[in-house]
Structure formats: C-alpha cells, structure tokens
Amino acid sequence: MAVGSPTSCQITGTAKIKQAIYSNIADQDMGVKLLLKDAQVEGIRYYDAYRKQGGYTAAEKALKMAPEAIVEEVKKSGLRGRGGAGFPTGMKWSFIAKPEGVPRHLVCNADESEPGTFKDRYLMEFIPHLLIEGLIISSFALGSNATYIYIRGEYAWIPDILEQAIDEAKAHGFLGKNILGTGFDCEIYVQRGAGAYICGEETALIESLEGKRGNPRIKPPFPAVKGVWDRPTVVNNVETLAAVVPIINMGGEEYARIGVGRSTGTKLISACGNINKPGVYEIDMTISVEEFIYSDEYCGGIANGKKLKACIPGGSSVPILPANLLLKTAKGETRMMNYESLSDGGFQTGSMMGSGGFIVLDEDQCVVRHTLTLARFYRHESCGQCSPCREGTGWMEKILKNIEYGRGKSSDIDLLWDIQRKIEGNTICPLGDAAAWPVAAAIRHFRDEFEWHVANPVESQQRNYGLAHYADPLAVAV
Amino acid sequence: MPAFSEEKLEEVQKIIARYPEGKQKSALIPLLHLAQDEFGGWLDVPVMDYVASLLQIEPIEVYEVATFYSMYNLKPVGKYVFEVCQTGPCMINGSDQIIDYIKARLDINVGETSADGMFTLKTVECLGACGYAPMMQLGKFYREHLTKEKVDAIIDECRKNAAVNN
C-alpha cells in the first residue's frame, strides 16, 4: 500500500501529481485501498474473516475515546460526504443538537438510486461488516442508541446480509447493551424503502422512515435539529460511514495525507457505460480521468475499440462533458478524478464528483436519447410538491421525446433551455436542479446534435449523429 | 378480510419494536412489503385496510403511501414480474432491445400480463446495477448482463418452477 508514499502526501498541484503518477513511483503500487482492500478475501462477508483482517479494531479503539474526540478525528480527516453533496462530515456531526433528554439518531443513507451509482451496493453486499463497524463508531460519536440503515427496496437481498452481520457483531459484543463494557447501548435496524429515488434526499428519507410519502421537507429546521420523529438526526451515506473505520484506525491526519487538496482519502467510483471493465473501483483521487478510463487497472478503455464521445462523471445529475473537456480542463490542464478538478470551470466547462457514478458514452451513442432517458427518470421521480419540478420535468421529457423521434421544432431547443432555467433554484429540494442540469449541459455542449435531429427528422431515425466535432482532440488511441 | 399467520404476526411485532413507543407508523413500508408478498403480489384495498388496522392508523394513510412507491402493485400482476431497467446506462447497453424481445416472446406490452397469468412486464428506472447492464429485477434478485438467450432461459426457468409448485 502506498500510504505515506509520494502519491499520497505533500503533493499539490496537477503537474506534480502527473509527475508522481507517470515517473518516479510508476513501479509502486499506487492505488491506496482503504475500503476495498480486503474485498477479495475469502469469507470477508462474515465476522471471522473480517476480524482476522483487523476488523473491529477501530471500534475497540473508538469506544475508548471520548465521543468528541472521534468527531475531532473525522474533522481532521477532511472526509467529505460521499452521497453526492460533498459536505464535510466532521462539521456536519458537530452541528447535531443535544437537547437534554431527547434521543438522537444516526441514519445511514443506503437509498442509492442515482443513475450510474452502484458503489454502496458493492460495499454492503461484499463487506457488510465495514459498514456495521463504521456505524458502531459513528453511533457512539453521535450518541445514537438506535441507528437505522435506510436501504432502497429493490436491493431486496441485501438486508439479509446486513442483518447477518449485525447479528454477528452483536454476538461478539460490538452491538446491543453495554458494548465492550463502556455502558453504551446501540441497536442497528435495517429499513427497506419501496422504490422512490427522492427518498435518497435526506428529509424525504426521514419522512419515509416515519412511514409517509417521500416528500422532502422545507429546511430549516435541519435534520441535525429536527429530524426523524422530531429528534436530532444525522443522515450519512454508506461510503461516508464506512470511511470512518480507516480514519479511526490510521488517525484523521494520516487519512488526510491521502489524496490532494480538499479531496482527502479514497473514493469509490462505480463505472459503467461503454467501457471494457465496468465495476466499482477505489481511487485515491490523485489519478487523472484519462488514466481512470484507459488504464487496465480501472475501466480498461472504451469497449469494442470505439472512441470516447462523452461522460457523466458523477451520477446522472451532474453535467455531461464532451471528451475534450473531460480529459482536460478549459485551461488545458489534465483533469483529475477529484472534487476540485472535476468541477474546474464550473458548469460552463466542468462537472462534478457527485456520487461517483461514472457513465461513459462512446462515439455511437446519441446524446439526445440519453438525455431523454434521464429526463424521463426525473419526471418519474419528482415527488410533485413544487410546480416547477412537477410540470417542468414532464414538459422537458415531452419536448426531448419529440426531438428524439423526429417531431422537434427548432424553437424547442431554446424552450428546453428556458424550462430548465426556470426549474433550477426554484424548488424545495435539489431534485429540481438535478433534473435541470443534465438537460442544460447536454444543450450547452451538444447543441449541434439537437439541431441536427430537428433538421433531419428522417435521417436521425436511421442513424446516430456520431462524434462530429466532439472527436477527442487528444486522440487517445489505445 | 385478509389476515397474517401467527408467524407473520410475530414478525410484524418485531418490526414495530424497532421504533420508539407510539411511532408504529414507521412500520408501514415494511408491512406493506410483507402484505404484498403474502397476499398475491399486489395490494388490494382490503389488504391495505388490514395493514391500517394492524398499525392503528387511518386507511387513507396507507393508501397515500401505497400509491407513492413504485414497488407496490395496485392491481394484480402475473406470477413472475419482469422489471426491466430502461434508464440511460442500461439503454446504451441495449435495454430497449431486451424489452422488445420480452414483449415479442410473451406477446404482451409493457404493463401487461400474459394471458396465462404467468408473466408481467414492467419497465423501471435505474436499479443500481448499471455496470452489469442490461438487467432486470425478478422477485428478490437481479438478473444481470441480459441477452436474448438469458431471457429465454429465465422464461423457461419460471415455467418450470411454476409447474413444480403447482
């Protein structure tokens, strides 16, 4: 492992990282693995194998610490929420209200429904104890005696795996009453959802956990003050909570030395689309997008020897980028797989890390059609509370459908642009923005493909637009 | 009036015990899953009313929830429900062709049930298996990397299971 090696510390700035990757440490094992390091160990799904690999030592360590000291370590680690928004976890934890006599709750967000994202599933399915250990530590830090894992209903076989891990942890004294003799009691319960992307939004999740429709709440009050059953609540993503384990094991400062800038630690990326090796990868955020796509260690290049056309790097809600802007920023710098670099250039020329759902489109894909499926998704998932979101998502889907099926008018493209502008920022929850951004980015970067559809209603039904001017200027031929 | 078995009622009590005193409504979503599995794969009004009575809440509170979440079926479905994902990442890996193939094989449209009551075809949005596309949910599990041959094999498997169970 390269913890503490030149990849993981002291390096700042893209040039240095590139140098580090391509020259002086080229022959070292560069990929720091914290979460998935034991993913291939036989039987790791069960307590014995997990324990043998050093599992539950972080829990033992943490339960001897003061809860505030754990929060402090997490703050020092620089860990940012892995659910999409990237909010600093330690800071979020320090906001939790502690009114006398009112129970507090930790809720693990395992709703994972953002198209392109399937990393939490991997963690829960294959290394469930890592999440359970993270939950024990985090529950202790926050003072949650009853912690809930809210998992999307479709992952119907995973609750059994999690409950098995919970039972094993309990049998070994890591859950239940008076854990490890500390006087701390904690139970973890698994709650299934029933099919609703919106329940990944934390206040909708809380409503759902209360047995209601997943309608997001108006904030404030924030969950940290008034969450589930009006009690102070922290909602964190699966991967965020799993990352607490290595943070406690190695110490927050050491964790923060991995990665670069404010992108500390490692990040799980679920890669899909037209690539040779779709799957879940753990990266240490010092590699370039180009390396991630083309190296055999990760995606293994574009499938069938095709060319790269576009990519949505952080789940369906973040802006799509054409190949040229994906591999290099507008300033001409190598784009890296981290929070800062992926968003370099703002929405004009950049995108976002988001949830780490990395969707790759090859030269044969139609951006209009792809955007249409996403528009349909958001229309389907809108909870319907706010008119801009409820009406706008349906309207955008309808227009995109017309364009895709050769019934579009040239004014439709500007109309689409107008509608998305009117949704963005005018809704109760960020789903409205999440629906607007993919459409905006598709038009911003691929306007000529939309225009071609409108101008060629017959031809566009027979063939795809292809690469056109998006052809990768780097001509990354592999 | 539908009713759970003793064993299921114990499970219901266990679920309710996960929540604080008086917050038994939180058990609604898990209970609707149980009820749907138990009473024929869909939620009829009497079933929803029964769940309301178990939780001591108003029937309308159950209807509100049952109509919100996509996994609850509000009308009868076939013995086997094929829920094929059609969102972007699956689409670029050929989900449209898989959907068309299933339609032709079973001679039904999306949302319909085959004449023998055996199969229902539903299209769904991203199920978190985008790297293993195209895919569908069948009961509790996912079927991934679908091809026409795999669809054939799944249909055969279902028919065989149904014959054994009858």
Ligand SMILES: Cc1cc2nc3c(=O)[nH]c(=O)nc-3n(C[C@H](O)[C@H](O)[C@H](O)COP(=O)(O)O)c2cc1C
């Ligand atoms: C529409 C919508 C869907 C979301 N879905 C998820 C999800 O599936 N999983 C998740 O962890 N966060 C999701 N989020 C983000 C959560 O609201 C919340 O920020 C997150 O769970 C906080 O955890 P983190 O700080 O550990 O990332 C979603 C947000 C929105 C607006």
Ligand code: SF4
């Ligand atoms: S933005 Fe959309 S999903 Fe969010 S609360 Fe409003 S209508 Fe519901």
Ligand code: FES
């Ligand atoms: S797009 Fe089909 S599983 Fe995600």
